[in-house]
Amino acid sequence: MSAPxxxxxxxxxxxxxxxxxxxMVDDALAAVAAASDLDELKAVRLAHAGDRAPIALxxxxxxxxxxxxxxxxxxxxxxxxxxxxxxxAQRQDELETERDARVLVEEAADVTLPxxxxxxxxxxxxxxxxxxxxxxxxxxxxxVAEGPEVEDEWYNFDALNFPPDHPARxxxxxIFVAGPDGxxxxxxxxxxxxxxxxxxxxxxxxxxxxxxxPGKCFRTDTLDATHSPVxxxxxxxxxDEGLTMADLRGAIGAFVExxxxxGLRTRLxxxxxxxxxxxxxxxxxxxxxxxxxxxxxxxxCRVCRSQGWIEIAGAGMVNPRVLVAxxxxxxxxxxxxxxxxxxxxxxxxxxxxxxxxxxDGDVRFSRAFGMEA
Numbered sequence: 508m509s510a511p512x513x514x515x516x517x518x519x520x521x522x523x524x525x526x527x528x529x530x531m532v533d534d535a536l537a538a539v540a541a542a543s544d545l546d547e548l549k550a551v552r553l554a555h556a557g558d559r560a561p562i563a564l565x566x567x568x569x570x571x572x573x574x575x576x577x578x579x580x581x582x583x584x585x586x587x588x589x590x591x592x593x594x595x596a597q598r599q600d601e602l603e604t605e606r607d608a609r610v611l612v613e614e615a616a617d618v619t620l621p622x623x624x625x626x627x628x629x630x631x632x633x634x635x636x637x638x639x640x641x642x643x644x645x646x647x648x649x650x651v652a653e654g655p656e657v658e659d660e661w662y663n664f665d666a667l668n669f670p671p672d673h674p675a676r677x678x679x680x681x682i683f684v685a686g687p688d689g690x691x692x693x694x695x696x697x698x699x700x701x702x703x704x705x706x707x708x709x710x711x712x713x714x715x716x717x718x719x720x721p722g723k724c725f726r727t728d729t730l731d732a733t734h735s736p737v738x739x740x741x742x743x744x745x746x747d748e749g750l751t752m753a754d755l756r757g758a759i760g761a762f763v764e765x766x767x768x769x770g771l772r773t774r775l776x777x778x779x780x781x782x783x784x785x786x787x788x789x790x791x792x793x794x795x796x797x798x799x800x801x802x803x804x805x806x807x808c809r810v811c812r813s814q815g816w817i818e819i820a821g822a823g824m825v826n827p828r829v830l831v832a833x834x835x836x837x838x839x840x841x842x843x844x845x846x847x848x849x850x851x852x853x854x855x856x857x858x859x860x861x862x863x864x865x866x867d868g869d870v871r872f873s874r875a876f877g878m879e880a
Contacts, residue, residue, distance in 0.1 A: 640762075
């Protein structure tokens with residue numbers, strides 16, 4: 508049995524010397540530190556920690572050492588390989604952190620920019636106010652009635668007790684639709700109010716009748732701050748047994764509270780409309796100053812012009828002649844009607860000073876009111 512090999516040629520295992528192992532570690536650490544990205548670090552790992560790396564080849568030489576020298580050389584190589592692995596792991600973390608930070612900068616999405624290049628629109632305030640007005644009366648049990656905008660003259664005037672020589676029938680107030688032969692007075696008009704819808708409702712619906720009719724109207728007005736040739740009205744009609752002015756006053760009061768606030772007073776002053784008798788001009792207490800601007804020394808109110816009252820509607824009891832024209836017995840039934848401008852309600856409610864803003868088509872005006880349902 509041969510004795511253990513206690514002698515070896517140092518030249519053959521020079522790679523295991525402390526100085527050589529330290530040089531390998533220094534080279535590896537320098538290469539790791541010089542790696543500027545993950546691809547370069549991968550090449551460094553293969554060159555200094557792979558199977559053909561100098562330290563790996565030196566590790567293979569440990570078997571050529573005598574047993575007494577193997578333990579020391581193994582510890583030296585193991586420490587060297589651990590130092591390289593640690594350096595690689597640390598550099599890996601550093602480069603990944605740099606890469607993530609760079610991606611956040613280079614691929615960042617600016618969330619402050621609008622996601623949609625088409626700006627959001629808005630519902631037109633005239634539409635929202637019309638629907639709100641309608642909802643007020645629907646909540647009181649009224650039905651919504653609609654009718655054509657191009658109307659027969661009988662529905663627009665005759666059935667509503669307008670005499671043949673009434674000024675409203677003239678061309679300076681009413682827009683007539685030309686007939687096939689070119690005649691101006693063809694008997695067809697663009698409706699000047701939504702009252703024809705009330706006539707159609709009385710002719711087609713059973714009694715008792717409670718309807719509200721919002722819609723577009725046309726007159727030959729010049730467009731200015733308070734007038735428009737195309738505007739919107741909403742009118743209410745109630746026909747039942749035993750209705751009086753007190754019922755009309757109650758309906759008006761409920762509307763004012765729903766639209767402008769609780770506790771506002773209303774007043775009715777005598778007026779004249781062909782289709783109602785008696786007729787009244789309806790005003791409400793200013794919802795801004797509540798009449799305080801009329802007192803001596805008080806701040807002026809731009810809404811009511813320091814008068815304390817705002818005119819809002821025309822109203823009255825349905826003229827018996829209108830009931831007769833629609834085949835309703837005026838001795839058994841009575842009714843009341845009221846009408847108001849939707850644009851005027853919008854201007855009063857929101858402080859709009861120029862009606863032209865509602866027809867100019869500028870979305871900046873509509874967008875200020877949002878998407879209110």
